[in-house]
Amino acid sequence: LSLRPAPTMTASxxxxxxxxxxxxxxxxxxxxxxxxxAPAPLKxxxxxxxxxxxxxxxxxxxxxxxxxHMGSRAVDVVxxxxxxxxxxxxxxxxxxDYAFAAxxxxxxxxxxxxxxxxxxxxxxxxxxxxxxxxxxxxAVAAHAPxxxxxxxxxxxxxxxxxxxxxxxRGSAARARRVPVATVVTDLGTAxxxxxxxxxxxxxxxxxxxxxxxAREGVEMERVVALGLPVRAQFAGAGAAx
Numbered sequence: 001l002s003l004r005p006a007p008t009m010t011a012s013x014x015x016x017x018x019x020x021x022x023x024x025x026x027x028x029x030x031x032x033x034x035x036x037x038a039p040a041p042l043k044x045x046x047x048x049x050x051x052x053x054x055x056x057x058x059x060x061x062x063x064x065x066x067x068x069h070m071g072s073r074a075v076d077v078v079x080x081x082x083x084x085x086x087x088x089x090x091x092x093x094x095x096x097d098y099a100f101a102a103x104x105x106x107x108x109x110x111x112x113x114x115x116x117x118x119x120x121x122x123x124x125x126x127x128x129x130x131x132x133x134x135x136x137x138x139a140v141a142a143h144a145p146x147x148x149x150x151x152x153x154x155x156x157x158x159x160x161x162x163x164x165x166x167x168x169r170g171s172a173a174r175a176r177r178v179p180v181a182t183v184v185t186d187l188g189t190a191x192x193x194x195x196x197x198x199x200x201x202x203x204x205x206x207x208x209x210x211x212x213x214a215r216e217g218v219e220m221e222r223v224v225a226l227g228l229p230v231r232a233q234f235a236g237a238g239a240a241x
Contacts, residue, residue: 041074042066045145047155049083051098054185054228058151061229062183068232078143082155086139087132116192125157125193137162148180151229156182156196164198183229184209192216 044066048055056079063077080086083094101108114120140148140162148159159180167177179200184190190209195202195216202218204210205228213223 041076042070043144043146044075044077045140045143045148046077046079047082047148047150047152047159048079049081049152049154050095051083051152052102055151058183058185058229061231062149062151064231065229078145080139080143082136082139082152082158086136087128088135091128091132112191121192128154129157129161133158133161137165141166145178148178149183150180150199151183151185153186153191153193156180156194156199160196160198184213185228187228 044063046059046063048059050056059079063079066075066077081095083091087094101111115124136158140159148163150156150159163178163180180198181201181203182194182196182199183203184194184205186194186209187205188208190204190212192212195213195218197217197219199218200222202213202223203226204213204223205225207225210220210223210225214220
């Protein structure tokens with residue numbers, strides 16, 4: 001399975017829509033190539049967390065688009081809040097803590113910049129990895145995905161680490177690393193934690209965010225600008241208006 005910029009072909013043949021009339025979620029889905037042959041379904045693990053409304057909305061849009069565009073090929077999409085369901089305490093409280101910080105802008109500002117400044121970011125990532133990575137790795141392995149999609153800035157590092165370890169421990173048939181893709185849901189700027197250089201493809205919503213990816217050292221051939229994931233019914237309503 002590979003990821004590439006969206007062509008004008010669906011999994012089952014030529015698309016009936018020009019690229020300009022598709023939703024961004026549809027365009028991203030069309031970039032999934034080399035699907036597994038039947039009867040095995042394409043197993044997609046979608047990592048998000050309810051830290052703000054955009055992550056779940058993007059996950060739902062991508063899930064709907066995947067199911068709509070696989071055609072006769074079955075797809076099994078699983079959406080997981082990786083903080084609540086995988087990471088364990090104290091990280092399982094993070095959505096509630098984030099909501100509290102969002103109601104207190106100075107606290108939110110402090111948390112954002114502590115996690116963005118390279119020295120303190122390294123401490124945050126090391127602390128999170130040290131306590132949560134084994135549980136996240138085991139949870140990802142239990143799902144045995146063909147593709148991992150992340151719509152949250154703190155999921156990339158764990159997903160890439162888990163994919164590499166699964167490949168190293170796997171059988172010859174599963175030795176190829178599971179591809180990992182990031183779908184950035186921040187429109188005008190983006191937190192540095194969105195960008196891991198090992199991710200196969202990074203989908204960004206704007207040229208401003210593409211510039212952040214470049215600044216964080218992501219190879220530009222891995223970065224695809226497709227806009228924010230939007231459900232098809234909203235995209236259609238916008239086109240009609």
